[in-house]
Amino acid sequence: MSFNDLISGALTTTGQVRNEPVQARSSERIGALLDAASAVVAEVGIERLTTAMVAERAGASIGTVYRYFPDRIAVLSAMSLRGFERFLRKSVDNLEAASPSTIDGVFDCLIDASVEMHRTEPGYTSIRLSDQIALPEVEGGTTSARVAGPLAAILTDELGVVDDDLVNRLDIALTIADALIVRAFISAPRGDEAAIAATRAVVGSYLGSSVHA
Amino acid sequence: MSFNDLISGALTTTGQVRNEPVQARSSERIGALLDAASAVVAEVGIERLTTAMVAERAGASIGTVYRYFPDRIAVLSAMSLRGFERFLRKSVDNLEAASPSTIDGVFDCLIDASVEMHRTEPGYTSIRLSDQIALPEVEGGTTSARVAGPLAAILTDELGVVDDDLVNRLDIALTIADALIVRAFISAPRGDEAAIAATRAVVGSYLGSSVHA
DNA sequence: CTGTCGATGATCGAGTTCCGTTCGGTGACG
DNA sequence: CGTCACCGAACGGAACTCGATCATCGACAG
Numbered sequence: 001m002s003f004n005d006l007i008s009g010a011l012t013t014t015g016q017v018r019n020e021p022v023q024a025r026s027s028e029r030i031g032a033l034l035d036a037a038s039a040v041v042a043e044v045g046i047e048r049l050t051t052a053m054v055a056e057r058a059g060a061s062i063g064t065v066y067r068y069f070p071d072r073i074a075v076l077s078a079m080s081l082r083g084f085e086r087f088l089r090k091s092v093d094n095l096e097a098a099s100p101s102t103i104d105g106v107f108d109c110l111i112d113a114s115v116e117m118h119r120t121e122p123g124y125t126s127i128r129l130s131d132q133i134a135l136p137e138v139e140g141g142t143t144s145a146r147v148a149g150p151l152a153a154i155l156t157d158e159l160g161v162v163d164d165d166l167v168n169r170l171d172i173a174l175t176i177a178d179a180l181i182v183r184a185f186i187s188a189p190r191g192d193e194a195a196i197a198a199t200r201a202v203v204g205s206y207l208g209s210s211v212h213a
Numbered sequence: 214m215s216f217n218d219l220i221s222g223a224l225t226t227t228g229q230v231r232n233e234p235v236q237a238r239s240s241e242r243i244g245a246l247l248d249a250a251s252a253v254v255a256e257v258g259i260e261r262l263t264t265a266m267v268a269e270r271a272g273a274s275i276g277t278v279y280r281y282f283p284d285r286i287a288v289l290s291a292m293s294l295r296g297f298e299r300f301l302r303k304s305v306d307n308l309e310a311a312s313p314s315t316i317d318g319v320f321d322c323l324i325d326a327s328v329e330m331h332r333t334e335p336g337y338t339s340i341r342l343s344d345q346i347a348l349p350e351v352e353g354g355t356t357s358a359r360v361a362g363p364l365a366a367i368l369t370d371e372l373g374v375v376d377d378d379l380v381n382r383l384d385i386a387l388t389i390a391d392a393l394i395v396r397a398f399i400s401a402p403r404g405d406e407a408a409i410a411a412t413r414a415v416v417g418s419y420l421g422s423s424v425h426a
Numbered sequence: 427c428t429g430t431c432g433a434t435g436a437t438c439g440a441g442t443t444c445c446g447t448t449c450g451g452t453g454a455c456g
Numbered sequence: 457c458g459t460c461a462c463c464g465a466a467c468g469g470a471a472c473t474c475g476a477t478c479a480t481c482g483a484c485a486g
Contacts, residue, residue: 023435023480047286050470061438066472073260130343142399172393172411179392180385186355198385205422206415239461263445274463279447 001157003095007088009150017068017078030068032058034082037075041123046076046130080127084143087117103155104204111177111203115196118185125185128178144174169207177203214370216308220301222363243281245271247295250288254336259289259343293340297356300330316368317417324390324416328409331398338398341391357387382420390416 017030036058040049051072055065069075094109117124148171155161155170163169177199184195249271253262264285268278282288303326313319330337341356361384368374368383376382390412397408 025479026436029436051472052470062472063438063474064436067436070472072471142396144396145400168411171396172415175392175396176389176415179388183355183357183384183388187358198381202385202389202419205419209418242461264447265445275447276449276463277461280461283447285446 001154003092003154003158006092006095006147006150006154007085009153010088010146011085012146018066018070026068029058029060029064030078033060033065033068033075034079037079038121038123041076041079041126046126049076051075076127076130079123083117083121083124083127086121087113088147090116101159103159103161103207106151106155106159107173107177107203107207108200110174111181111196111200114177114181115184115191118181118191125182128182142171142175144171144178147174173203173207176206214367216305216367216371219305219308219360219363219367220298222366223301223359224298225359239281242271242273242277243291246273246278246281246288247292250292251334251336254289254292254339259339262289264288289340292336296330296334296337296340299334300326301360303329314372316372316374316420319364319368319372320386320390320416320420321413323387324394324409324413327390327394328397328404331394331404338395341395355384355388357384357391360387386416386420389419 033054037049037054039057040053044053049072051062051065054075055062058065065075069078090113091110094112095106098105098109100106100109118128148167151170151174152166155166180195180199180202181191184192184199187195246267250262250267252270253266257266262285264275264278267288268275271278278288282291304323307322307325308319311318311322313322331341361380364383364387365379368379393408393412393415394404397405397412400408
């Protein structure tokens with residue numbers, strides 16, 4: 001049990017490509033298609049993304065898009081999933097680099113990872129917002145719920161946190177963090193620094209008052 | 214200045230019907246169309262709502278839908294706006310009935326109103342989630358931002374709250390409340406009672422630690 | 427080791443279907 | 457009888473399909 005288990009624990013969904021690619025170039029194609037989709041979302045928004053735009057920007061044909069994704073929404077879902085994976089990867093990297101000894105420290109790593117995602121990944125903020133409902137195909141419950149379980153195990157194991165309702169409290173803390181970070185990126189494209197700082201403060205305060213090590 | 218000013222303060226947008234109805238039956242039609250849209254959203258989600266579904270369920274023809282709304286997204290925007298209006302109305306009713314003397318009391322009224330909206334209005338949860346991004350046409354910034362301003366004025370005026378950063382803190386509190394209530398309705402269709410109670414506690418705790426009367 | 431060959435994966439894009447939107451005609455109100 | 461409300465066939469464009477074509481790779485002979 002280590003920080004790295006966060007990834008395997010939170011990633012239960014397999015992915016929603018139509019046919020698993022066999023040749024190497026396919027994986028690149030899928031990546032290129034998702035990059036294109038991400039850029040298109042950042043430009044025109046989720047609602048106005050067309051499969052033709054994605055294909056053209058990726059230098060592929062319409063048919064290729066539909067070879068890998070069953071429909072338009074699946075492209076968005078896959079974008080969402082890849083973003084989630086990257087967020088987890090960044091989180092684990094941060095955790096292993098910082099080796100935090102408090103829950104606040106752990107959340108700082110997660111918040112940093114999330115902020116970086118919003119900064120580097122075009123369209124991530126849009127996707128994050130529509131996640132649950134506009135994309136009901138994304139299975140496995142809320143993002144926060146998927147992270148809360150494995151995170152609780154890690155906290156108990158690594159930091160010796162004892163709390164009979166830890167999963168629930170983590171879920172709440174993650175939901176709050178997510179909402180406030182998105183808020184920071186709605187009010188400013190590069191993320192409102194004061195709002196990000198406020199996120200850390202609020203989450204820290206919540207965890208401090210309810211979770212004890 | 215009274216609780217009732219919350220409505221006029223937060224509702225700056227005028228509405229997006231194409232032609233203001235002249236005859237009485239028109240208003241009923243619009244209501245019926247929005248009811249139908251709400252039901253469709255609850256059933257198939259925002260992405261898969263088609264104008265034909267809305268028309269059929271409202272017992273109207275396609276043409277009638279387009280007589281009142283310029284396009285598909287406008288139907289969703291109008292749904293969102295009507296929901297927001299109803300939320301404000303309920304909030305003011307609750308506030309006038311309870312005459313709260315603390316900020317916590319005020320937020321209890323707002324939370325009650327929000328919970329009731331999620332319970333009674335099919336599709337409200339979906340619309341609430343996609344608010345900002347999937348419907349960029351909804352002007353005036355975040356819901357929380359639109360409420361925070363007028364609410365701050367009321368709190369200062371009615372309860373004598375003094376806080377130089379009140380608007381910002383209210384925005385945060387409203388964002389948290391919104392996210393946690395939506396969370397409660399994602400995990401259970403009728404709203405998870407424990408999660409709703411947790412929402413009250415978290416928001417109360419945040420306001421208590423940061424806003425002083 | 428190299429070149430050929432067949433099988434299967436990958437790509438393409440014209441064609442089909444479905445959905446958003448328009449518009450001219452018909453009925454209802456006042 | 458003029459205006460308002462309503463309808464639904466028709467249009468355009470976007471989602472999605474499918475058979476044809478090209479690329480890759482292992483097998484096998486020379």
